[in-house]
Each structure stands twice: as structure tokens, then as C-alpha cells.
Amino acid sequence: MSTIGQFNKYVMHSYGRYDLVMDKGAHETATDEDGKEYIDFGSGIGTNSLGYCNDDWVNAVCEQVHKIQHTSNYYYTKVQADFAKSLCETAGYTNMFFGNSGAEANECAIKIARKYSFDKYGKGRHKIITLVNSFHGRTLCTLSATGQDVFHNYFFPFVEGFVNVEANNIADLREKLDDTVCAVMFEYIQGEGGVMALEKDFVDEIFKLCAEKDVLTIADEVQTGVGRSGKLLCGEHFGHKADLTTLAKGLAGGLPIGVCLSGEKCANVFTPGTHGSTFGGNPICCAGGLAVLNKVTFTGFLDEVTKKGEYFREKLLKIPEVKSVSGIGLMIGIELKSKNAGEVVKAALDKGLLLLTAKTKVRLLPPLTISYEEIDKGLTILEELFK
DSSP: OOHHHHHHHOOOOOOOOOSSEEEEEEBTTEEEEEEEEEEEEHHHHTOOOOOBBHHHHHHHHHHHTTTTSSOTTTTTTTHHHHHHHHHHHHHTEEEHHHHHHHHHHHHHHHHHHHHHHHHHHOTOOOOHHHHHHOOSSSSSHHHHBBBGGGGSSSSOOSSSOEEHHHOOOHHHHHHHHHEEEEEEOOOOOOETTTTTEEHHHHHHHHHHHHHHHTOOOOEEEETTTTTTTSSTTTTTHHTTTOSEEEEOOOGGSSOOOOOEEOGGGGGOOTTSSSOOOSSSOOOOHHHHHHHHHHHHTTTTTHHHHHHHHHHHHHHHSSTTEEEEEEEEEEEEEEEESSSSSHHHHHHHHHHEEOOEEEEEEEEEEEOOTTOHHHHHHHHHHHHHHHH
């Protein structure tokens, strides 16, 4: 039986998969089980931030594997403490909670916001505003928070207490941010929603109104964080730091992790027993996270991410089929004039290029370490497909 046949027999069909069996990878190139190579413009949906098997990352992870692979959170590990210190100090936050995914990180932020408000104001101030076209995860709670009707099906009843505001609509925000709201949750760039960046005036208004009403700000940086935008946190482009920021995807370079960073205001909301995770803060994942953080914060690294993003945009906008390019840094959405994005992604596989979609757009989330040579090779393939 083929790998795909075996897989489909024993694994639930909850994904629309392509007929590609990944076998190995090096740097920014993946190889399938037949030996065919693929330039990766998707990095596992923005997760392989340093590409495949980066030497420093591999050494850090393997060294930790030889020490200890797991311990419960009744105990401490130095690698967890080192990673927490480095990430908090670099990002400018007071402390954090460790989980295993972006959805868990967002769920954690939701719980902190509601408990903060309950502790201070009592019941009845539990609503959380999220944005139309947002995406916050696949758990029942984070699906409920997601502002896309397409996800609000099958799994009834959904979690109550979420109110959607139209992105960039300040009047709508002002109208709905009343005394029943404890937090506003948003992505600076709506990734699954089409790689659409929020307008700065709208972000400014979120922070202004929330400060006036003691409503928490929650920045979902699961996809935008850890250098993806050319800054460690995308909020730096907007001149703001949320009360709570969630990270996952590229944070540990391909290992499962999610964190919720908290400023001083919410740092002591959780008390023993109010939240937990068996695998959260796993030593191996923390070792991978430290390797990623050391690389991303190295002098000049993020400047290069910005330059590569600009290079992509300059090249893409010269292609006749490209109508517009959205996003910031190496988070790129390509609006096409006539082609179907899904069909382009499928056709690209035959040519040795891995792409993503975001609604009707082709989406690019290449490894932050991608070379200009690989960018050029990938764009040459893409241009041929567009023709």
C-alpha cells in the first residue's frame, strides 16, 4: 500500500491534502519520498521560520533531547526559564504562559481577559470584541471568537460572549465597545482572512478606547509574530504593545508551542489551578524556541526580512497577472487578475514550488532565512504559472 493510501486508511479526513509525501528538507528546500525537490514559499504555514533543519536549531534541539524530553509543570527546567526570560525581555513583557498551539495561546488570553474583568468588576463584563474576517483557532472557543460565518457551522452551540466589529470601521467599534466588554482581540494582519493589514487609525482607536474603559487589548500574533513582519512583533509597525500578545507557529521553528505574553496589568491574574497544560513549556520545544529567538534577534536579521519582503513585492508587481500585493514583511498576499489561486497552488507542485492560499489570494509565508537565489527561482516558476 502506498504511503498516501495507508495514511488515508488510518487518519481522519479532516484536511484537503495534496498528493505530496514529504520525506526530508534542508534549508529552504523540501524533498518528497521520490526525491523531487520543492522550493518552499509556505514554511509549513509560517512555522518553519528558519527553514528545514537549520544547523543551530538542530544542535540545540538534539542537545536537549539527550538531557530530558519532558517533565510535568509541577517542576522547573532551566531551558524553560531561559526561554521565558529571553522572550519576555526581548518582547517587553512581564511574564507568559506556555501552551502548545496558537489556538491554546488565544484561549489562554481569553481566559485571562475574563478573569481580569471578573476579579475587578464582577459578573456581566465578559464580552470580547473580535473583528469580521478574523481567525483565532479551531477549538470551540476560538472558533466562536473567529469572525467568519463559514466557520460557525456543525459544532453548535458555540461559546457565547463574542461580538464582531467590522475591521477598520471606527464607528462600529465605538458603538459596540460598551460596559459589557472586557477585551478587544485582533490580528494586525488578518492572515487567513486574506493577508489584510489593519489601518493604523483603527488600531490607534482600539488602544485609545480600551485605555479609557479599562478594556484589555489582545493581539493575536500567532502568524504575524517572531519576525514574520520584519519586526519581532508586528505591533511595532503600529506603535502599540497589547496587554496580551499570543505567539505560536514560527516561535519554535517547527515544534509545537504557543505562548501568551502578559504585561504587568495582567501578570498576576492566573493563580495556581486556574489554568494549565501537560505539555506546555516542553523542554525540547523551549530549546527550539531559544534557537529561533537567538537567530531572529541577531543584529541585522530582521532588516534582511524587511528587505526580502520588499524584494518580493517589487518583483511580483512587475508580473502582469498580479493585481495587487498585500501584507507586511514576509507575509504576502497576491491578488490575481484572472487565475484561480487554488489552481495555481496545485499547478505549482508539479513545478517544484510550495505555495499557500488565503481566501482568493495566493499566500506566501517563506522561511525568514530564504535566500535571494531561492526567491528568484520560486518567482520564475510563479511567473510561468501565471502565463
